[in-house]
Amino acid sequence: DADVTQTPRNRITKTGKRIMLECSQTKGHDRMYWYRQDPGLGLRLIYYSFDVKDINKGEISDGYSVSRQAQAKFSLSLESAIPNQTALYFCATSDLPPGLAGGRTDTQYFGPGTRLTVL
Amino acid sequence: GENVEQHPSTLSVQEGDSAVIKCTYSDSASNYFPWYKQELGKRPQLIIDIRSNVGEKKDQRIAVTLNKTAKHFSLHITETQPEDSAVYFCAAKGGGSYIPTFGRGTSLIVHP
Numbered sequence A: 001d002a003d004v005t006q007t008p009r010n011r012i013t014k015t016g017k018r019i020m021l022e023c024s025q026t027k028g029h030d031r032m033y034w035y036r037q038d039p040g041l042g043l044r045l046i047y048y049s050f051d052v053k054d055i056n057k058g059e060i061s062d063g064y065s066v067s068r069q070a071q072a073k074f075s076l077s078l079e080s081a082i083p084n085q086t087a088l089y090f091c092a093t094s095d096l097p098p099g100l101a102g103g104r105t106d107t108q109y110f111g112p113g114t115r116l117t118v119l
Numbered sequence B: 001g002e003n004v005e006q007h008p009s010t011l012s013v014q015e016g017d018s019a020v021i022k023c024t025y026s027d028s029a030s031n032y033f034p035w036y037k038q039e040l041g042k043r044p045q046l047i048i049d050i051r052s053n054v055g056e057k058k059d060q061r062i063a064v065t066l067n068k069t070a071k072h073f074s075l076h077i078t079e080t081q082p083e084d085s086a087v088y089f090c091a092a093k094g095g096g097s098y099i100p101t102f103g104r105g106t107s108l109i110v111h112p
Helices: none
Strands: A004-007 A010-013 A019-025 A031-038 A042-051 A054-057 A064-070 A073-078 A087-094 A108-110 A114-118 B004-007 B010-014 B019-025 B030-038 B045-051 B056-059 B062-067 B072-077 B086-094 B106-111
Touching: A004 A087, A010 A019, A019 A031, A019 A087, A019 A114, A031 A064, A031 A073, A042 A064, A042 A073, A054 A064, A073 A087, B004 B086, B010 B019, B019 B030, B019 B086, B019 B106, B030 B062, B045 B056, B045 B062, B072 B086
Parallel strands: A010 A114, B010 B106
Antiparallel strands: A004 A019, A019 A073, A031 A042, A031 A087, A042 A054, A064 A073, A087 A108, A087 A114, B004 B019, B019 B072, B030 B045, B030 B086, B056 B062, B062 B072, B086 B106
C-alpha cells in the first residue's frame, strides 16, 4: 500500500552502530506499529502507538526504542545493533476499530518493509 | 495474553487442488480473526477476515470458517492457482487486547 512508506528499504550495518528506521503514512490513521519478521517466527510486535503521546512495548521491545514525531511518523531505533537483530522490519497502521467512536475497520496496513543486516 | 498456533508451516499442492490452513487461539474472548497474504518480497495484505458473530465467510475462491467452541479457525482456498503461492498469516484480536496476535505463517506452494 503506497500510503505507508519506510526508509531505508535495505540497510547493512555493523555491530554496535545506532540505526534508525523511519515510517511515514498518509492514511490519516492514529495507530501505528513496528513488527519484526524472521523466517518461521511470523510477525512479532516490537512497539505500538495509538496516538502521538502514546507509546507501548510489544512482545520483543528489548534493544529497541521508538519515537512518534507526529501522527504520520513513527521511527524505530536500534541503539546498539547486534547480529541477532538482522531481520525484515515492517511498519503498519490501523484505523480505529469498529465499536469505537469513528471506528471503521480492524485492518492493518503494512509498509514495504526494511531489510536490516547487522554484521 | 493471546497465543495463536498455525499449521502447517509449509503446504505444497498441485494447481487446481484445495488448500486448508488451520489456526487455534487461546483467548476465548477474541472476536476478530483476519488472514494476511504475503507474496515473495512484498508486504502482508489482508485477504479476508471474520468476526465471532459468524461461522463462515466466503470471497470467491477463499473462505474462512470459525469454531468458537473449539477455538479454531481455518482458511480454505479452492481451485488453487500458482499466484496463490505465498506466505499466509492468521491472527486473532479482542478480549481486551487492541492489537492482533499473529500465527507463525504458512508457506503455500502451488505447483503448475
